[in-house]
Amino acid sequence: MIRRIVILSLCLNAVMLSFAEIKHLNKQEFLEKVYNYEKYPSEWKFQAKRPCLIDFYATWCGPCKTMAPLLEEVAKLYEGKIDVYKIDVDAEKELSAVFGIRSIPTFLLCPVGAQPQIAQGAMPKEVLLKAIKDVLLKE
Numbered sequence: 001m002i003r004r005i006v007i008l009s010l011c012l013n014a015v016m017l018s019f020a021e022i023k024h025l026n027k028q029e030f031l032e033k034v035y036n037y038e039k040y041p042s043e044w045k046f047q048a049k050r051p052c053l054i055d056f057y058a059t060w061c062g063p064c065k066t067m068a069p070l071l072e073e074v075a076k077l078y079e080g081k082i083d084v085y086k087i088d089v090d091a092e093k094e095l096s097a098v099f100g101i102r103s104i105p106t107f108l109l110c111p112v113g114a115q116p117q118i119a120q121g122a123m124p125k126e127v128l129l130k131a132i133k134d135v136l137l138k139e
Contacts, residue, residue, distance in 0.1 A: 022071055022072060022075050022085065022086050023085050023086070025054070026091070026092060027092055030085075030092075030095055032047065033052075034046070034047055034052060034054070035047060044115055046110055046111075048083065048112070049112070050082060050083060050112065051112050052082055052083040052085055052109075052110045052136075053071075053085070053107060053109055054084075054086070054107065054108040055085070055086045055105055055106075055107055056087050056095075056101045056104055056105065056107070057086055057087070057104055058089050058104055059088065061104050061105065063104070063105055064105045064122075067123075070125055074128065074129070074132065081137065089101055103121070105121065105122060106119070107120070109131060109136055110136075111135055117135050119131055
C-alpha cells in the first residue's frame with residue numbers, strides 16, 4: 001500500500017512538472033498580461049505580478065528552433081517565479097514593430113518594477129540563466 005502511494009506521488013509530481021509551459025501570446029493577450037502600449041504609449045507600465053521572459057521568434061528560424069528546448073527547460077525550472085511567453089513575429093507584426101525587433105530570436109526580459117531589457121540571438125544556457133537571475137530575479 002505504501003509503495004503504491006509513493007509511486008502515485010511520484011507520478012503526480014511528474015505530471016505537475018509537465019504543466020509548466022510556454023504561453024504563445026497574440027497582441028490582445030500581450031496588452032492584458034504584459035504591457036498596454038496603446039493605453040500608455042510613452043511610459044512602460046508592466047501589467048504582470050511576476051517577471052516574464054518573452055521570446056520573439058519565427059517558425060522558420062533555425063536559431064529560434066535551437067532555443068526552443070532551452071526555453072521549455074527554463075519554463076519548468078522557474079515555474080511560479082517567472083512566466084515564459086513566445087510571440088511569433090510573422091503573426092504579430094505590430095508587436096514586433098513596437099519593440100523594434102529586427103533580428104530573431106530576440107528576448108524581452110521584463111522585471112517587476114524596472115524597465116525591460118532586450119537580448120538578441122541564440123545563446124548558451126548559462127548566459128540565459130544568468131540574464132534571468134540578474135535581470136528578472138535580481139539574485
